[in-house]
Amino acid sequence: MQSDRTMFEIYRESDYGRKWCVVYFTELGEHNKETEIARAMAGEHLYDGFIGNYRKDEAKEVIARFVEGLNRGDAPDVTQLVRELESYGA
DSSP: OOOSEEEEEEEEOSSTTOOEEEEEGGGOOTTTHHHHHHHHHHSEEEEEEEEESTTHHHHHHHHHHHHHHHHHTOOOOHHHHHHHHGGGTO
16 A cells, blocks of 8 residues: 655764755665665754655655755754645645
């Protein structure tokens, strides 16, 4: 049975670079599931949630822009992200 939502997490890597990342847990395959989950768990959690699979690609663009902003040094405005994702089943 396939879910109608995609679970994701935004986190900061724990290594020297401290880069902000997003992982879409429900899209991980058996070959990368353990590695990606371990990487996210070791990092600094910022936000997690679900996006509906209908218009998922558009929601991923919103999330990607947010993460790119964080990596440029923007302050993490999670409230704004949540508002932007509301129309995508978040």
